[in-house]
Amino acid sequence: MTNDTPESMHPENDLQDSETDYRLVVFSQPEEASVLEEAFMKLPGMDRATARLQSHLMPGIVPYAYSEAAAAQVADDLTRQNIKAQAICCDQLPDLVHSQQVHHLRFTSDGLEAIDANEHVQFTAWDQIAMISVGITSSSAPLHRRASPFLAQGSSHRSWNQGTKVGHRNRPEAFLVLKDGLPGLFLASDEMNYEALGDRIHPSSVANFRELIRELIDRVPGGWATPSTLAFLEKTQALTTEFRSHEEFRRYSEFHTLCLQQVHNP
Structure with missing residues (x-):
């Protein structure tokens, strides 16, 4: 089983910034995945290919850590489009890695x-x-x-x-x-x-x-x-x-x- 998970490969995680400890969680899926793709492009370090991939994996937890401000801004943008989303601190998210x-x-x-x-x-x-x-x-x-x-x-x-x-x-x-x-x-x-x-x-x-x-x-x-x-x-x-x-x-x-x-x- 590979250790090269999306979390480990994302450039933002190389920064080891203690402030990048929030995740963007999307609870609903719009009819057009392109809406999510465009919203995800506003996240730091997110390229077009990754944004497109993640848009098709929603609803779910975007598997990269961001600052509270960055995650909350995109969550607010999605909420204004009637797509339920939320910025949640990493330590408040479920963790099944150590099952x-x-x-x-x-x-x-x-x-x-x-x-x-x-x-x-x-x-x-x-x-x-x-x-x-x-x-x-x-x-x-x-x-x-x-x-x-x-x-x-x-x-x-x-x-x-x-x-x-x-x-x-x-x-x-x-x-x-x-x-x-x-x-x-x-x-x-x-x-x-x-x-x-x-x-x-x-x-x-x-x-x-x-x-x-x-x-x-x-x-x-x-x-x-x-x-x-x-x-x-x-x-x-x-x-x-x-x-x-x-x-x-x-x-x-x-x-x-x-x-x-x-x-x-x-």
Whole structure:
């Protein structure tokens, strides 16, 4: 998995200016993406190609840090055009970078036991899970590793995204976002042990992952599932299901976490 994320490549981040600690968040999408493109061009260091790319990734969090004044000016410009936008301090944004990767899960009546590769167990009560976000990204798992008996092999499968092919190196991933600022949990379908499914286990890691996500949603009271999660479960032709990178999927999940926070704390 590459470390060359948009955050690291943007020239503004090379300045290490303590005042550039705000992000521009766009909560709605106009009919014409060019409206956002022109607005983004007013951000420091933003070139035309990057502005055009980001305009097609909205709504979401623009993945670069700016001064409060610079971010607020563009947010105000968009708001005047009936596009909801806001400048938000970086330390107030959700952060899923440090989510704990899970190797397998155990379901109990009281909550979820998440076990990592070192057999460390983290218990989370069901009502502490705020959101489940699933997306299809490129796999970073080794190509030639032997799977354990309960670790289903990944397989090529058809995309539900306009009938296009999804290569066997693509995989479903998920973030489980927890309440009270607790670090999230990260699941990668081709690096999971599915023994919790028992006799429901399938030969395909994708099918197992879908079964696992369904059970999680059934057990989480009042949990929020992102649009990409629902598309994954329903196998619908949704563009929001597939992401070009793990980083893009993470930012998508962080944005929906922010939306959830604003629903509960308007």
